[in-house]
Amino acid sequence: MTVHKITAPEGELLNVLYEVSPLEWRKYQQRYPEIRVANRFQKVDRSGYPPYISFRFVVESDVVIAKLRLAVENYLGKVSWSLIEHKRDGLSGRNWTIKPRRVREIGEEALKLGLAPDEYFAEYEPKFGVTAYDDLVGLTEHIRQVFSEGG
Template sequence: MAVTKITAPEGDLLNLLYEISPLEWRKYQQRHPEIWADNHFERVNRSEYPPYISFRFEDENKAVIERLRQAVENYPGKIFWVLNEHKRDGLPGTNWTIGPSRLWDVKEQALKLGLTPDQYLAQYEPEFGPVAYDDLEGLTKHIRQAFPEVPSSTP
């Protein structure tokens, strides 16, 4: 199966992760997605919804996960990022998510209001998302430095 390179800037980290080890599944929050509206696609601004990057490796390697975790946790950015693990019930593999720790910090408050954490942040802390998107580029560069054996795909 051919994997399409993500061209949106917030997909750069997923492209890097695929270079480190092939991915079986990937998902991410886009800052400016195209949505279907009135029989055509429109680009919308979703900057207030903080970025996250979710993925599952085809063949997970514990050493790679540990290096990735260390890189994420030691990134000296504007915000604190985390690598969260989600074991799939009854299915093989582990889904991983890299995102701002704030997404998990507000989870309980969001649930009380019937919102997801990203909806909560968009509504109550809309200034957080743009800061996180700006910081994501630095996080991606920092993770690339933690995997120097992976050739850079950028000039």
């Protein structure tokens, strides 16, 4: 199976993780996705939606997950980040998501307003997404360094 390197900056962390251990599945919030509008594709700016990256390792290692969790929790940037586990009912493996901690913090407030967290940020805290995208670059470099320090 050929795995294509993600060229968008917000997907670079998935490339780093793939180098640590191959990924079976990956997904991320694109800052400038191309969407279909009137029978053609055009780029839209989703900077108001905070970034996330989700993935599942082909072979998961508790050592790698523990090291990744520490790297995410110990990163000192403009944004606090979290590593969240998603168990797959009836399926093998676990999905993992790295996203700003603030996304979970506003969940209840967004729900009260009838909004998804992304919609809440876009409407009430539009600069947070921009800050988080910028900070994701630093988080990616931090994780790259942690895993390049051996074992």
